[in-house]
Amino acid sequence: MTMKYSEFEFRTQPWFDQDNFQGFNEVIPMKTMIICCFDPRASEVPQVVAKHFGDEIYPGENILDERGNKIGHTRTLFAVYCAAGRAASGLQSAATMDYLFSVQNIVVVHHSFCGATAFRPDQLIGKYHDCHHTDISTMFDHDSLAIMNYEESLRHDVKLLRDSPAVPKHIKLYGFFYEINSGELIEVVRDVPSRDGTGRIA
Ligand SMILES: [Zn+2]
Helix, strand or coil: CCCCCCCHHHHHHCCCHHHCCCCCCCCCCCEEEEEEECHHHCCCCCCCCHHHHCCCCCCEEEECCCCEEEEEECCCCEEEEHHHHHHHHEEEHHHHHHHHCCCCCEEEEEECCCCCHHHHHHHHHHHHHHHCCCCCCCCCHHHCCCCCCCHHHHHHHHHHHHCCCCCCCCCCCEEECCCCCCCCEEEEEEEEEECCCCCECC
């Protein structure tokens, strides 16, 4: 039985060779993943980071075939938007992107006047319990729930990525602070593995 919408899956396309799949990098040259907050005041972060690195394309454009089907894109930098831009929320995306693309960089960006600087982790958990009578205290890494200090949150998140099995060891990691009013982007943490993969520059 054919399931509804299955004709839109890659795995059902006659030309698709699952056993020899090498990823989609030939049609979308993705190389950098950004984890940033979904606050609309920080929505320009991907453009700002692309400009900072200088060799990224964002937003880029669709590549169409002769029938107008979207078969690729020129974008090199993908954004994962989540609450406060905490790395813990981006781990599954990091592992998925490694299967589909040749990711080289993961960039964490925390921005000024982020909502996550308005509470402590215990306050979030306490209010949730009061309002919804449910305990979420064991569901999340408490150090990833709020932003108590920008340097600490960025260092925590770069370390979390470096120590995670979901992030390949060759990937270069960066942590930036973004000031939403001035538009300034400041590098706070950098963890770039040496070429042999044994050391790192902090
Ligand atoms: Zn925010």
